Amino acid sequence: MKLRASAGSLAARKILSAARYVGLAVEVEPPAAPTASSLTQSTGGFEIPKLELPDGYELSYVNSILRYVAGVMPSKQLYGETFANTAEVDQWLDWTDKHVDYLLRTYHVEQAKKQPSQSDSARGQAVLRRLAASDEVKKLLEYLNEHMRPRTFLVGYTLTIADISLSFSAYELFKYLEAERRKDYPCVFRWFNTVLHWAPQFDDEPAPAAAASTAAAALAPTSQPSAKPSKPSAAAAAAAAPVPVAPAAAAAAGSGVGGIGMANGTLVTNGTGSTPFAADGPSAVAGLIQDTNHKVPQASFSFGGRVRVSVLVASEDMGASWVGKLITVCGWSRTIRKQGGGTFCFVELNDGSCLKSLQVVVDKAVAGFDKLLKCGAGCSFRFVGTIVESPAKGQAVELAVKDPNAHTMTILGEADAGAYPLSKKQHSREFLREIGHLRPRSNLIGAVARVRSALAMATHRFFQDRGFLYIHTPLITCCDCEGAGEMFQVTTVLPKVGEKGNAPVDKEQKIDYSKDFFGKPAFLTVSGQLAVENYACALSDVYTFGPTFRAENSNTSRHLAEFWMIEPEMAFADLQQDMDCAEAYVKYCVQWVLDNCMADLEFFDLRVEKGLVDRLRHIVNSPFVRITYTEAFEILQKHKSKFQEKPEQWGMDLGSEHERYLTEQVYKQPVTVYNYPKEIKAFYMRLNNDDRTVAAMDVLLPKIGEVIGGSQREERLDVLDRRIKDMGLPLESYWWYRDLRKYGSVPHAGFGLGFERLIMLVTGVDNIRDVIPFPRYPGHADF
Known part of the structure; x- marks a missing residue:
């Protein structure tokens, strides 16, 4: 495809960045003649670009071309993930044009009138310096900073053409914004650096690209680190072959509108030359839903053509x-x-x-x-x-x-109305657990399932956007990560159910596990942490998200025998950074459900916990208090009459009543307690210099108590060996874990979060058995 625009112009840079993100090859040619609205390259190169389409038609104006490019590969979601997102993208494209680009054009005209003899380059620099210091730009930056405070991108949770357009326009101003003023807008520059990391830059003109790369570092305020999500591999497809465009063909039928759509994964056009439209609307669905010759388009929202x-x-x-x-x-x-x-x-x-x-x-x-x-x-x-x-x-x-x-x-x-267990009346949660195969049809469990799905998506988005790699850790292990011995054993030496038989024994008449499937005792994992640490010590930032198992005979509303854990691990990180990550993750997940699951949250607010939505917003907007274990213990001792389990001796583990007292009565907000006594924490937690405490932390939340436990890991081999022996664990079982300290040991830290407790937090449901599809607890393993 050919783009007629001045090389290096603002319009060309925007379009080429979007094109390269979707792998569309575009050749730039200078316009046949300067357009009436053209400005020089030094002032941003405002002009009316034209894109020649393969079928001979031509598109004009930046935003129209950006929408076309985004439609080439809808899976990239450059034009938004949902209908609402698409509307928001349009809104931000208009905002950029009517505010940022308008200011650039207006100031250029005024400067040209004041200094008609001034060179283009000098005039452009004067325009940008004066504009960057103006009250108009100050107001725009304040507005944008507030909008970006809880967000990574302008719209939704991925890069869009709105981010690309605004970032290139804003860069013209950022180059001349004083360093002191940049500090007033940390959220803006966090967003800007993120976009620079994701969006391919126009490198046919080395100077602008190099300047933009330099700006990424120079513009980042020191008080807030830049978000650095991992860059999609497709973003580097600058030299990709042009996407094949079908000749004039039947596009999404039923709309009567000309343009471009996606059918069977191929770009098609109806040949009318009209402004492109996204094949995402009701018209596209209605037209194709009865046509068996077409695959169901993306806009159908489901396979099979039904509308949800x-x-x-x-x-x-x-x-x-x-x-x-x-x-x-x-x-x-x-x-x-x-x-x-x-x-x-x-x-x-x-x-x-x-x-x-x-x-x-x-x-x-x-x-x-x-x-x-x-x-x-x-x-x-x-x-x-x-x-x-x-x-x-x-x-x-x-x-x-x-x-x-x-x-x-x-x-x-059909369903027999007389026998169907779920009539219209409300049912107790205990009854619903008895019909686990049907309870997803109830309002409560259905809403929990949707929120659970949203939180799983939020988890992957949070870590993936920050460059973490997802590692699949084993469910069968020979190591006890926690050292508590509460593990389910996996063995084949015992007779099958209902059969008689003798297990092989050794000289001491103990079961001979050398004859077992793995040649040694094996168990279901209690945590993926030790395994994921291996990959952190090679790939830097990683996480695992999967089921774990504990053979605790705990028949409580907070414990399960099978549950899911999120366990990130960061190389070259200490306890402080570990706490930062944990706090950011919790807030991100809570904000995600507030943004995406409000209807279900309102149901929980009405039927499960009054004031739930306000509580969640308080978590997002409140900084987490950080206190040491010793400080927490001293507070609890002063009020020990309030507790069933009296905090009498330093070194005791904090119970749920203690955790909730700190968060609900003392601070009335989330609390992170750190530097715990070494006797109550695991062997892998780094021993502090006082030889009494370890660099461990727990995140405590109101109404829930502990939701996250983490630590800086012990990277010193001699100290690790001593801790393993002190815990009475066999040193030889951890030979591979110890090897990580022999060969290029590094400081590293991580945490674990019980996924079901996170769901309890955001739904208000107070029994963990109701936030997992099929709960496993003592005496119950049905369905």
């Missing part, structure tokens, strides 16, 4: 944009009500994609209506109907299934 209920009832417009569209929905009935003397029925349909249900109005003229009258809660259906405005309160749209020639109803699976 959440798209219709939980979107920002409450489904208004779908009115008049013929669609397919599937789900399970919550209620079925006969109305109008049996002339039509209301079906409350839910597919689990959101808390709300879609009301389906089925007319008796539709085939199968008589069978529908016999159905109740729990039946599964497929409806093909038309979205219409709803006259009922509390819902904007409903699905009309009335036309026997165009609409259909299919009963996929």
